[in-house]
Every structure is written in C-alpha cells, then in structure tokens.
C-alpha cells in the first residue's frame with residue numbers, strides 16, 4: 001500500500017477518545033473489509049454476552065460465578081443494591097484506612113508513622129500492584145513499597161535485607177484472594193519470623209486482603225491484625241487491580257485511586273459501544289483475531305516507549321494468557337487456545353530482540369504504546385532542535401515502519417501522559433478486549449484450571465519429600481536410590497527422588513549423599 005493509501009487507511013480506522021485523549025491505530029493490521037464483515041456476527045454475539053455479564057449473568061460457568069470487575073468502577077451497574085453498597089463501603093474503607101496511615105492515626109507500636117509497605121502476594125495479587133506502582137508511584141510517595149511475589153528464599157532475604165532497618169515502621173499487606181496460595185503463605189511465614197526475630201509483633205504491622213471466610217481472613221481475625229479488606233469471588237486475580245488488591249497499596253502510596261477508577265469507568269463506557277469502529281476494545285479484539293487467525297498463531301509483543309510502563313507487558317501476560325490460554329472451549333471442544341504475550345520497553349528492546357521481529361520468523365504482531373508527554377518539564381536539545389523525546393518518537397515510528405515494510409503488523413496505542421486516569425483506562429481497555437476476544441473464540445476467560453494442575457503436582461512432590469525423609473530416618477543405614485524408592489513405594493518417582501535429594505544435599509539439609517551426583521545409580525543416602 002502506498003503512503004497515500006496508508007494515510008487514508010490510518011484516518012479511516014483511527015479511534016480517538018476525546019475525554020481521555022487516547023488514540024488507537026489499527027491501520028497497520030492488514031485485514032480487509034471482507035474480514036471485518038465476516039466478523040460482525042461474532043461481535044454481535046460478543047456484545048450480547050458482555051451485556052449479560054455486566055448485568056450479573058454467571059459468565060464464569062466453570063466456577064458458577066458472576067464476573068463483576070466492571071462494577072468496581074461503576075457501582076451503579078452492579079446487579080443488586082447490596083453489591084453496590086458493598087463496593088461503595090469497601091472503597092470508603094480503603095480511603096479512610098490510607099488517610100489514617102498517612103496522618104499517623106494508624107501507626108506502628110514504636111513509631112508515629114509507617115514508612116514502608118511490604119506487599120506479599122503472587123499472580124494477580126502482585127502483578128497489578130507492581131505495574132501500577134512502577135507507573136504511578138509519586139517521587140514523594142508517603143510510603144515506599146516492596147514486593148515479595150515468589151517463594152524464592154534468596155529473593156526474600158534480599159528484600160528483607162533491604163528494609164531490615166525499617167521493619168519497625170513497615171506495614172505488611174498479605175494479599176491472597178483464595179487465602180491459601182503456598183507462595184504467599186510461605187512469604188508471610190518468613191516475614192513473620194523476621195518480625196519476631198526483632199521482637200516486633202507481626203499482627204501490629206499486618207493487613208489482609210483476601211476472600212471472605214478464607215484461611216487468611218480467619219488467621220487475621222484470630223491474631224488481631226490491623227485490618228482486613230474483602231475480595232469478592234466475582235473478581236478474578238487478573239482483573240483485581242481496581243479492587244482492594246490494587247487500590248489498598250495504591251492509596252497507601254498516595255496514588256489517586258479515584259482517578260484510576262474514573263479513567264476505567266470512562267473507558268468502560270467507550271467499550272460498551274456496539275459499533276465496532278467506535279469501540280476500542282472491539283478494535284483490539286478484531287486485530288488480535290486477525291493476527292492469529294482466531295487461534296493465537298501470532299504472539300502479542302507489547303512495547304511501551306516509556307520506562308514507567310515497563311511492567312505493563314508482564315501485567316498483560318497474566319491477563320491475556322490466563323484468560324485465553326485454555327484447552328477446552330465452552331462447548332467442550334479441545335482447542336488449545338491463547339495468545340502468547342511478551343515485551344519489555346521500547347527503544348531498549350530494539351537493542352535486544354527487535355532484530356528478529358524485523359527480519360526473522362514472522363510469528364508476532366506488535367503493540368506500540370506511545371506517550372505524548374515526554375516528561376514533566378523542559379527537555380534539553382541533544383542535537384540542534386532535537387530532544388531525547390524526539391528520539392523516542394523516531395525510534396517508535398521508525399520501528400513501526402521498518403516492520404510494516406517487511407509485512408509485519410502492529411497496533412499503536414497513544415496516550416497523552418502516564419497518570420492515574422489513563423492507567424485506569426488502559427486496564428479497562430484490556431479487560432474488555434480480552435473479554436470480547438474470549439467470546440469470539442468461545443472460551444471462558446474467567447477461570448484457570450491449568451494453574452490448579454501445577455499446584456497439585458507441586459504438593460505431590462512435597463509429599464514425596466516428606467515420605468522419603470521418613471524412610472531415610474527410619475532406616476538408619478545407607479540406602480541406594482532404588483532401595484529408597486522401593487521402601488517409599490515410589491518406584492516410578494525415582495528421578496524426582498534423586499532431584500529432591502540433590503536439592504537437600506546442596507543446602508546441607510538432613511541427608512548425607514555418597515557416590516557421584518552425576519551418576520545417580522552410584523548414590524547412596526542416609527540420614528545426617
């Protein structure tokens with residue numbers, strides 16, 4: 001297509017949201033009118049399903065749950081007055097709590113104010129808060145935030161070392177919708193021990209954000225933690241940033257959570273439009289469907305050309321891949337659906353993998369995110385009349401042109417600046433795009449059966465470790481791996497037994513291994 005035709009296509013398909021100052025350009029997705037026509041019946045159904053979802057239908061049939069994250073930013077559309085009331089009360093509770101922490105009404109036993117937040121959570125109980133903190137935390141945030149989002153002992157040590165002098169003034173958020181995620185429970189136990197080692201009462205520093213009646217809620221109540229914020233079963237982890245999961249840490253950092261909610265609400269109104277061309281989420285879903293032939297045949301590469309949006313791609317990985325990456329569709333067909341997401345940040349990534357995107361395997365489509373405001377304040381020239389921000393613009397659009405010239409498609413989202421309203425709007429835009437796309441491919445976007453399989457397998461490995469340790473302790477003399485597996489009635493798990501013993505040995509724990517670690521059959525093990 002020549003420049004003139006491209007310019008016309010750009011204008012024909014340009015979406016602009018005046019209130020938010022957000023542009024969406026899908027002109028570099030090379031679909032034709034026939035494709036758009038062919039998709040209209042699917043979109044009509046998708047809009048119907050989305051309307052029912054927002055009205056309180058059980059849109060998550062596999063778990064028998066409603067899907068209500070849109071109600072969080074517009075309680076008026078909640079399906080019952082009780083739900084509306086709960087949402088409003090929870091929001092007031094969050095704002096009052098943050099205010100009391102900021103003014104010292106709520107403070108640690110030995111100081112007038114809390115100085116730091118330690119957030120312990122994983123998946124949707126971490127990725128949203130991490131993305132928003134990186135994007136929006138003010139330089140002068142009243143409290144700094146730190147995240148334990150994994151059960152890595154060294155990672156926990158590194159973080160605790162970082163804040164050890166401020167533990168006495170640290171507020172701990174334990175975030176877990178289920179209240180039973182092992183990684184989060186482990187992090188909490190290690191942090192509790194750190195507090196106890198410094199004669200600090202953990203409960204005087206702890207807040208729970210968790211599902212009603214969860215094990216975590218019961219623990220927080222029993223131990224008298226500072227506060228508990230409820231999570232509803234109709235908000236999934238990956239769509240929980242505008243629930244207490246995201247709003248409590250954001251408010252504590254002095255981020256304008258009402259602005260986030262307002263931006264999301266404004267975007268939700270835009271993505272309710274039944275006309276494809278007036279609906280930015282539908283335009284995204286159309287582009288994704290086209291790119292991957294409705295089967296995720298191409299990966300979604302997300303490239304924000306702004307450091308503060310660094311974690312947006314990581315946030316989208318969970319939102320997109322945990323929602324769409326499903327083996328079965330709603331009719332029970334095996335479909336192996338999904339869209340792989342990766343990315344980091346623009347211009348930086350041009351020096352990493354953009355080489356492959358430009359010339360290599362064409363198995364992706366790019367999403368550029370352009371922020372019009374370069375910075376707060378004046379930019380010096382790095383060349384006559386040229387600033388660093390001009391370079392960023394040049395690199396973004398230069399890359400867009402270079403890949404398009406080599407038949408690689410891209411979407412461009414342009415926002416005026418990174419602020420709470422716009423971040424809220426971006427979250428809402430992708431919530432809806434994923435929901436519409438899920439309808440187009442007929443999958444349930446709101447459950448995650450695959451994750452349970454992983455958790456189950458992990459607990460079986462831990463049970464095996466307990467079993468073999470019991471056998472080793474009882475035996476009292478060296479055992480070969482074969483003998484140990486036999487006695488533990490785990491003959492088919494001998495390789496895992498070897499790996500468990502290798503890990504214990506590497507950490508100097510409980511077992512003595514003799515023989516050559518590289519020749520497992522030579523090994524014999526006895527209790528330390």
Ligand SMILES: O=P(O)(O)OC[C@H]1O[C@H](O)[C@H](O)[C@@H](O)[C@@H]1O
Pocket residue numbers: 122123124125175176177178179180181184236237238322448451
């Ligand atoms: O918030 P939690 O219940 O601890 O769950 C944390 C995460 O666990 C699993 O990985 C789920 O698939 C995620 O959707 C969830 O965000």
